[in-house]
Amino acid sequence: MLMVIFFMDQNLKNLSLLEILDIEKLHNVDKPIEIANGLPNECYTNTNYLAYEREKIFCGKWTVVGVGSSIPNIGDVKPYNLLGIPLILIRDKNMSIRAFHNVCSHRGFKLIDEPCNLKNVIRCPYHSWSYDFEGNLVATPHIGGLNNHKSEKFDKTRSNLKEIKTKTWMDIIFININSNEIDFDEYIKPLEQRWSKFINKDDQKLIVYSNDYGYFNLEVKCNWKFAIENYCESYHLPTIHHELNKVSNINNHYHIQGLPNRFAGQGSNKYEQPVKGNKKFNTFPNWEKTMLKNSEYIALFPNVMIGLHVDHFYVFWLEPLTMNKTKEHMQMYYVGNESANGEEFKELRKENSRFWKEVMLEDVSAIEGMQEGRNSPVYNGGNFSAVMDLPTHQFHKWVAANLVN
Ligand code: FES
Numbered sequence: 001m002l003m004v005i006f007f008m009d010q011n012l013k014n015l016s017l018l019e020i021l022d023i024e025k026l027h028n029v030d031k032p033i034e035i036a037n038g039l040p041n042e043c044y045t046n047t048n049y050l051a052y053e054r055e056k057i058f059c060g061k062w063t064v065v066g067v068g069s070s071i072p073n074i075g076d077v078k079p080y081n082l083l084g085i086p087l088i089l090i091r092d093k094n095m096s097i098r099a100f101h102n103v104c105s106h107r108g109f110k111l112i113d114e115p116c117n118l119k120n121v122i123r124c125p126y127h128s129w130s131y132d133f134e135g136n137l138v139a140t141p142h143i144g145g146l147n148n149h150k151s152e153k154f155d156k157t158r159s160n161l162k163e164i165k166t167k168t169w170m171d172i173i174f175i176n177i178n179s180n181e182i183d184f185d186e187y188i189k190p191l192e193q194r195w196s197k198f199i200n201k202d203d204q205k206l207i208v209y210s211n212d213y214g215y216f217n218l219e220v221k222c223n224w225k226f227a228i229e230n231y232c233e234s235y236h237l238p239t240i241h242h243e244l245n246k247v248s249n250i251n252n253h254y255h256i257q258g259l260p261n262r263f264a265g266q267g268s269n270k271y272e273q274p275v276k277g278n279k280k281f282n283t284f285p286n287w288e289k290t291m292l293k294n295s296e297y298i299a300l301f302p303n304v305m306i307g308l309h310v311d312h313f314y315v316f317w318l319e320p321l322t323m324n325k326t327k328e329h330m331q332m333y334y335v336g337n338e339s340a341n342g343e344e345f346k347e348l349r350k351e352n353s354r355f356w357k358e359v360m361l362e363d364v365s366a367i368e369g370m371q372e373g374r375n376s377p378v379y380n381g382g383n384f385s386a387v388m389d390l391p392t393h394q395f396h397k398w399v400a401a402n403l404v405n
């Protein structure tokens with residue numbers, strides 16, 4: 001299926017946005033919320049559009065492609081397919097995470113097919129050209145003829161792997177393929193400032209990933225954007241999340257519009273730490289004491305959603321597969337040293353993971369239902385509640401603005 005899309009991308013890449021959809025419809029998104037429409041149907045159903053979105057949204061922004069804890073050791077490497085673009089994520093010898101295009105500089109063989117641990121080099125299976133973990137081409141066997149591994153006229157330094165701008169923040173791996181985005185520290189500053197009352201820079205280092213009951217994924221039959229739109233608002237709480245609504249009622253939720261427009265979401269002021277017997281998870285030490293019951297759920301555009309609580313944190317990121325298929329990944333984190341992962345908290349971790357998985361599963365019917373509705377020719381992108389849909393509208397505006405810029 002992906003092969004088909006990639007092939008189509010190649011053919012359709014030169015289509016301008018004008019040929020894909022009526023630009024006027026995008027301008028309607030940017031109107032005051034009371035009279036705005038949502039993004040047009042083409043943004044959810046048209047494969048030509050997907051090629052355009054890949055370029056503008058996924059290659060042109062700080063996009064999330066995974067978490068550092070999935071490649072914890074030096075030499076751990078993982079392939080990642082970004083809507084047909086083959087990439088590699090690798091943990092280098094300084095424990096930093098790097099991203100490269102997953103293609104050999106020689107004749108273009110795809111280098112890494114499966115997650116694995118490499119000892120010293122990334123070796124191409126075709127003719128054994130090899131690259132170190134920094135992407136430098138270090139070996140070119142027989143390039144000058146049998147047993148002659150050098151060629152005077154060949155300048156190795158011109159054939160290093162093509163590295164991608166990468167930043168790991170709170171274990172989340174962000175990449176910017178087109179190298180056109182603002183510096184990541186600038187990009188994340190508004191969110192860090194917002195959350196400084198919860199976790200300061202030192203506390204950010206306290207997160208430990210949960211290696212049991214920590215990760216799960218789901219494949220959903222809808223466009224990736226529906227997951228973001230749905231996550232941002234609490235409007236659907238009473239109808240979709242009956243259990244959650246009992247403990248954290250819609251009245252206890254507030255909406256968040258992060259400015260400048262890079263994130264949106266919601267918060268609750270009724271968070272209760274899970275308890276088993278007399279056990280509770282460790283908490284972030286510098287969390288503002290008057291706000292222990294606050295939790296916030298932020299979608300950082302384009303494709304990652306973060307849930308922050310006094311005692312745990314999760315990363316929920318989206319891997320777009322096709323126009324109407326998305327893989328949702330969820331990783332849980334706790335606070336403190338390795339003991340957070342010990343036997344003592346095992347039952348709590350299990351219960352917490354079960355709870356979030358259930359919430360995610362409840363959302364599936366909502367986001368898949370919107371995908372089906374988007375096949376209707378009479379739907380015009382819809383309308384918003386000026387009170388309840390503010391963060392969702394903000395996301396639509398962000399997408400629309402980045403398509404036309
Ligand atoms: S294509 Fe990689 S070594 Fe030839």
Ligand SMILES: [Fe+2]
Nearest residue numbers: 230240241363
């Ligand atoms: Fe939900």
